[in-house]
Amino acid sequence: MSKCSVKSALVVGAGIVGVSTAYALQKEGVKVTLVDRKGPCAGTSYGNAGAIVDGSSVPNAMPGLWKSVPSMLADPTGPLTIRWSYMYKIAPWLLRFVNESRPHRAEANAAALRALTKNVASDWLALTKETALDDLVTDVGWLKVFDSDAGFEGTKSSRDMMIRHNTEFEVLGMRELRDLEPNLSTIFRHGIFQKRSRFLLNPERMVVGIADAFKDIGGDIVISDIHSLQSDDKGVTAIGSGGVLQADTLVLCTGAWSKNLAGQFGAKIPLDTERGYHLMFPVIEDKPIQRPILYGEKSFVLAPLETGVRMTSQVEFAGLENGPDFRRVRKLIPYAKKMLPSLVTEEKDVWLGYRPSLPDSLPVIGPSPKDPKVVFAFGHQHYGMSLGPTTAKLVRNIILGQPQAIPLWPYRANRFF
Ligand SMILES: Cc1cc2nc3c(=O)[nH]c(=O)nc-3n(C[C@H](O)[C@H](O)[C@H](O)COP(=O)(O)OP(=O)(O)OC[C@H]3O[C@@H](n4cnc5c(N)ncnc54)[C@H](O)[C@@H]3O)c2cc1C
Known part of the structure; x- marks a missing residue:
């Protein structure tokens, strides 16, 4: 053409x-x-979290991840659920996912992901300047926090992957976390900060x-x-x-x-959906946090949108036809409060979304x-x-x-x- x-x-x-x-x-x-x-x-x-992640290079199918799947499934507030009635439909996708987690495949997928995402921030900037929507984008970065040494250590292979593929990030300690996000609970011991990432105040x-x-x-x-x-x-x-x-x-x-x-x-195309929920907490005058923050051990995000604080949840395999199970996201409310003690946890809205996902x-x-x-x-x-x-x-x-x-x-x- x-x-x-x-x-x-x-x-x-x-x-x-x-x-x-x-x-x-x-x-x-x-x-x-x-x-x-x-x-x-x-x-x-x-309904997403509005994180504009620049230079990502960590595929979901990381080497060895499959070994943690049983413990993830056993934890009712863990990062992964499979609706059992959907198991026979998702099984071929999961087998491909395991195949993609072999070290050489994960490395190739990381390189391809990094190539695609390396200009994300500048592409967003160009589009929003032209369309006069740049007031909806902030340059506050993307933060992951961990309340345990083990949780942070569990990210070692991802951090090594980011280093190999030139994804910039900083490792933060307790004091630096406090400086960046003073209202965040003092339980958090470690952070991973991708400074170049951006945040959309209102995706819709x-x-x-x-x-x-x-x-x-x-x-x-x-x-x-x-x-x-x-x-x-x-x-x-x-x-x-x-x-x-x-x-x-x-x-x-x-x-x-x-x-x-x-x-x-x-x-x-082996396209399926990694379903994810969001739950909205009310707008309050002073934003309790400045940027989207992922609670590493629990795999959910709190994002300070202009419409309120949005909590976005983990991954559920249940296809496009099964109804929502909002208990998945409601179970996380106590952890959101633990993460951000000043959070007003009154539920304003709840939503189910469908990430379009391929095994690689x-x-x-x-x-x-x-x-x-x-x-x-x-x-x-x-x-x-x-x-x-x-x-x-x-x-x-x-x-x-x-x-x-x-x-x-x-x-x-x-x-x-
Ligand atoms: C909980 C959650 C949090 C997320 N957080 C982030 C984040 O922070 N940062 C990030 O980068 N991504 C995030 N994502 C992922 C991101 O939201 C999706 O990858 C992205 O929105 C997909 O965009 P899309 O345009 O491909 O699809 P969609 O936004 O789903 O758009 C597809 C459109 O196609 C239309 N359509 C479908 N079928 C037909 C048809 N037959 N005829 C006509 N129209 C049709 C639909 O009505 C829809 O409007 C998150 C996802 C979830 C679920």
């Missing part, structure tokens, strides 16, 4: 990946229609703001639940509840819901195996909010035939087959 041959595009899915992609293409003069079954920010981009307002900026430069938004994709020599057709839409090219950005639509374009912790970004007019951009797992603007640049370059800053083969759609 070259710039002159692509005059129009359909971008399906209006989460952070879709709105950023639609904006990037429309800005280049492509006539873009952004399609979503509900409208901008109806999916996982709505950001996604909707980018969608509005896209409309301001001439983009269209259509509500339609797409169920079928087709292509021929002339272009691509998307058929859904809102009728038939056609364009020269199509970008599939439907997050955790991408598997079936991608399957219509020859891709057998990398997204799919690239042309579909069946027809290069259909481009895939989904599977951003725990870092989708961080990677929206970067993914948009890569997709724009694919569609316009422009050079890429990084090789895209680690993210290709057919890498599992």
Whole structure:
């Protein structure tokens, strides 16, 4: 595809990946229609912790992780749950995950993750300056804290991985933690601080703001639940509840819901969902913390959004169809209070979201195996909010035939087959 041959595009899915992609293409003069079954920010981009993690290089499938799975599952407040009725469905994904945790695979995935995330902060800065949304991004970094020596020591292989892949971080002791976050409980003995990371004060307002900026430069938004994709020599057709839409090219950005639509374009992608919850505590005048903070031993985050403190929870394997189990996140309230004694723990809202995840912790970004007019951009797992603007640049370059800053083969759609 070259710039002159692509005059129009359909971008399906209006989460952070879709709105950023639609904006990037429309800005280049492509006539873009952004399609979503509900409208901008109806999916996982709505409820995340807003951490914009720059230069990440630790895949989830780390060597030896599988050995801790039984103890994780045994702990009712632990970082992982599997809905037993979903076990037979998730088993093949888990086997692939174990395969990806072999040292050489983990090392390759770390390198590919690092390549993708190394310009996250500057890509966000560029997009938010252009769209006048930069007041929603703060440069407060990303902090992980540990209340035990054993918890911190357990991160040694991740820290070694970060060092090998040039991810900048600082190790903080008790006094430095106190200086950075005075209201944090004194139980915390160790911290890992990624200073270059950013924080979104309101992920929803950001996604909707980018969608509005896209409309301001001439983009269209259509509500339609797409169920079928087709292509021929002339272009691509998307058929859904809102009728038939056609364009020269199509970008599939439907997050955790991408598997079936991608399957219509020859891709057998082991996409599943690592579900995660959030619970909102009320807005208070003085923010008790300044940045998103992960409680390492309990694997949850407290994030000081403009709408209140958001607690985001761990990982649940239960697919897209099973209902929520909000006890998962409510069980963590005492630990949130332990972490931040001044926190007002009145529940304002609770939510379930669906991280779109592949076993190698990398997204799919690239042309579909069946027809290069259909481009895939989904599977951003725990870092989708961080990677929206970067993914948009890569997709724009694919569609316009422009050079890429990084090789895209680690993210290709057919890498599992
Ligand atoms: C609890 C939690 C905390 C998180 N914290 C962070 C964080 O701090 N930092 C970070 O970087 N990431 C975080 N993430 C991950 C991040 O939120 C996701 O990776 C990201 O939002 C995925 O964006 P997306 O645009 O790919 O998908 P989504 O935001 O899910 O958007 C997909 C869109 O596609 C639409 N759609 C689906 N199917 C169809 C169809 N058939 N037809 C039309 N439209 C359709 C949906 O309505 C939706 O709007 C977190 C995730 C969770 C669950």
